[in-house]
Amino acid sequence: MSLHHILVVDDNKEIRDLLGRFLRMHDFKVTAARDGYEMRECLRNGPIDLLVLDLMLPGDDGLKLCRELRSTSAVPIIMLTAMGEETDRIVGLEMGADDYVAKPFNPRELLARIKAVLRRTTMPGDQFDPPNSGGRILRFADWQLDLVRRELRSPDGALVELTTGEYDLLLAFVENPQRVLTRDQLLDITRSRAASAFDRTIDVQVSRLRRKVETDAEQSMIKTVRGAGYVFAATVERL
Structure with a gap:
């Protein structure tokens, strides 16, 4: 069975590296991108099963990228938002995100959310x-x-x-x-x-x-x- 491919889009290198190591330990294939430009390149290079998309990005922010993705794709999206920013979470869901996790977050919580979304997406x-x-x-x-x-x-x-x-x-x-x-x-x-x-x-x-x-x-x-x-x-x- 092929591994689920997760694309992590975050301009913070420490978060990209942390999530990359953590998710690979739990049998996921992980690709990382720093911004919308790299995200689009990754999506062109092959199928992605789920995106972890940071809200605050240089250039096009997460909300704009989420809206762009939803115009052409139903790929699951989990957004990373600032703690306490309920408005951002609501707008993210309105743009079509499937779930959200507030920063700072426990990687295990994010892992649980990823598994839950993928279960719902691939459930027979x-x-x-x-x-x-x-x-x-x-x-x-x-x-x-x-x-x-x-x-x-x-x-x-x-x-x-x-x-x-x-x-x-x-x-x-x-x-x-x-x-x-x-x-x-x-x-x-x-x-x-x-x-x-x-x-x-x-x-x-x-x-x-x-x-x-x-x-x-x-x-x-x-x-x-x-x-x-x-x-x-x-x-x-x-x-």
Whole structure:
């Protein structure tokens, strides 16, 4: 089995070297880049399974690079942000990052986040398809979610790119239709980590997902339940 290839983009040489050594010890292939220019060169040279992307970079910053990547790729991205900068984390998620880790960080925490994101990205479809549960395609409002290929297709058959976080969130909704899910429940289902009292990541991901699957504002599938959370109002059938 080939090693997962991680690209670390950080202008701090000590962090690049530290993460390179640490991740290689845990059986990852690691490439390092100092800035957006080197990042683009690395991406041209071969496939990358996940990016660890620092927010504060010389030249194009992490937010701009994240937005650029999301225009052409669904490669998982974990952003490194300054401690306490909630606004930066929220904007990063709005740009399409899958997760974030605040500096200074424990390498083991980052390793756990990397493994969690890669698990969600590469998880076989049959783990979401228990025995006797029917087919592996879920249909709602003429949309189709393929659990094997982890693909979403619009009513006209077009493939819709989803980040890891967006896919996990949509899966949580379609597996629990007509049920109110609190933000804490959604964080548990999609991120497997505790949320702080001010963690708005689910709200950000819901907003991004709505923009992709709701073409008619008057026919909202993901409804906000004031003071409770969200409910997926569409009827879901398993093909």
